[in-house]
Amino acid sequence: MTEPTIVPVALGERSYDIAIGPGLLAGAGARVAALAPGARVAVVTDETVARLHLPTLAAGLEAAGLKHAAVTVRPGEGSKNYATFARVCDELIAAKIERGDIVLAFGGGVVGDLAGFAAAVVRRGMRFVQVPTTLLAQVDSSVGGKTGINSPHGKNLVGAFHQPSLVIADTAVLDTLSPREFRAGYAEVAKYGLIDDEPFFHWLERSWREVLAGGAARQTAIARSCRSKAAIVARDETETGDRALLNLGHTFGHALEAVTRYDGNRLVHGEGVAIGMVLAHEFSARQGLCPQEEPSRVAAHLAAVGLPTRLGEVPGGVGTADELMAAITQDKKVRRGQLTFILTRGIGRSFIARDVDPEAVRRFLAEKLAEA
Ligand SMILES: NC(=O)c1ccc[n+]([C@@H]2O[C@H](COP(=O)([O-])OP(=O)(O)OC[C@H]3O[C@@H](n4cnc5c(N)ncnc54)[C@H](O)[C@@H]3O)[C@@H](O)[C@H]2O)c1
Ligand SMILES: O=C(O)C(=O)C[C@@H](O)[C@H](O)[C@H](O)COP(=O)(O)O
Numbered sequence: 001m002t003e004p005t006i007v008p009v010a011l012g013e014r015s016y017d018i019a020i021g022p023g024l025l026a027g028a029g030a031r032v033a034a035l036a037p038g039a040r041v042a043v044v045t046d047e048t049v050a051r052l053h054l055p056t057l058a059a060g061l062e063a064a065g066l067k068h069a070a071v072t073v074r075p076g077e078g079s080k081n082y083a084t085f086a087r088v089c090d091e092l093i094a095a096k097i098e099r100g101d102i103v104l105a106f107g108g109g110v111v112g113d114l115a116g117f118a119a120a121v122v123r124r125g126m127r128f129v130q131v132p133t134t135l136l137a138q139v140d141s142s143v144g145g146k147t148g149i150n151s152p153h154g155k156n157l158v159g160a161f162h163q164p165s166l167v168i169a170d171t172a173v174l175d176t177l178s179p180r181e182f183r184a185g186y187a188e189v190a191k192y193g194l195i196d197d198e199p200f201f202h203w204l205e206r207s208w209r210e211v212l213a214g215g216a217a218r219q220t221a222i223a224r225s226c227r228s229k230a231a232i233v234a235r236d237e238t239e240t241g242d243r244a245l246l247n248l249g250h251t252f253g254h255a256l257e258a259v260t261r262y263d264g265n266r267l268v269h270g271e272g273v274a275i276g277m278v279l280a281h282e283f284s285a286r287q288g289l290c291p292q293e294e295p296s297r298v299a300a301h302l303a304a305v306g307l308p309t310r311l312g313e314v315p316g317g318v319g320t321a322d323e324l325m326a327a328i329t330q331d332k333k334v335r336r337g338q339l340t341f342i343l344t345r346g347i348g349r350s351f352i353a354r355d356v357d358p359e360a361v362r363r364f365l366a367e368k369l370a371e372a
């Protein structure tokens with residue numbers, strides 16, 4: 001069996017490891033038992049992941065002598081809402097899960113964000129472990145401690161920073177993921193190259209087929225993404241500065257998710273990020289920050305992988321520039337009413353731009369919508 005890669009996340013007393021490799025799910029119970037001997041484990045998962053992979057996880061927990069119970073939610077972004085959050089909290093409390101026990105998030109980013117937020121507040125904070133089962137969750141959402149739910153006003157507007165105590169990413173569970181969801185996660189992989197790692201982006205341009213196919217290239221891409229994220233989170237845990245770079249493409253992407261009402265049939269998060277990253281590069285070129293070849297190259301790569309890159313590709317449309325701007329002004333990076341965007345001087349040269357002129361963004365979106 002391939003040796004797992006261990007990526008440390010250095011956060012002082014909140015430090016933890018990310019274990020990455022094929023076949024780790026069966027032994028996840030033993031890793032959790034080493035962390036919290038004798039703890040009870042409340043597994044929060046969704047119906048699809050429960051059907052496909054819960055028996056393997058549960059057998060490992062039992063073999064390690066850990067009692068466990070499952071809380072199951074419906075798959076998809078719709079579960080990141082107040083009602084589901086309240087139910088998850090109440091089920092954890094009803095199951096008499098104690099503060100020293102473990103909440104185990106078993107699923108994609110939706111389950112991770114929801115379960116992590118519940119772990120942050122139930123009994124004023126419980127330990128939690130992430131066992132991510134989508135590419136997106138393995139390279140991004142399971143790491144760094146951002147947890148939360150959506151508000152009718154916008155994406156992730158209610159939440160908390162709450163770090164996991166351990167992340168276990170079994171790369172073999174990705175074999176059951178749909179090609180569409182795999183590609184959505186790939187957008188966040190490409191993001192790390194676009195932020196500050198041009199050689200990684202070049203490697204992805206050459207190797208994306210192998211990453212999609214599985215095997216060593218997939219594990220390499222996941223580990224490199226986790227190292228990038230761990231480095232940024234270690235220097236800015238709560239996004240007072242550099243961590244905002246991880247939001248590349250998200251100001252546009254989150255607005256697209258909001259105007260499509262979090263309907264995964266139309267747009268999932270990674271697809272919004274793909275379109276958003278292309279828009280961020282195009283807007284940067286429009287502002288004279290980088291040559292037009294850069295957005296073209298980004299769009300060409302993401303399109304080759306099979307991701308949407310244009311507003312016109314979202315089924316049912318994305319509304320008007322004013323509707324998109326209304327969503328953008330709810331972004332958590334807004335400071336004293338001023339928009340913050342992650343812009344770029346070229347591939348791997350992203351930076352945080354404060355005081356972006358909203359009228360320039362609105363005009364740009366109106367042009368893009370007219371092209372769509
Ligand atoms: N906290 C963070 O730092 C962070 C980072 C990035 C994204 N996010 C959030 O993550 C969410 C998106 O996560 P996602 O893309 O993982 O979506 P998701 O959790 O909705 O999972 C996508 C779909 O795949 C299914 N699935 C999961 N694992 C599977 C498997 N192994 N086999 C078959 N099907 C499987 C799920 O049931 C679901 O239908 C968004 O809400 C986004 O805001 C958070
Ligand atoms: O970890 C981060 O920081 C990120 O921004 C990662 C993003 O990929 C992720 O989608 C995150 O949930 C967005 O955060 P938000 O603060 O803009 O809601």
Ligand SMILES: [Zn+2]
Pocket residue numbers: 140188250269273
């Ligand atoms: Zn994201």
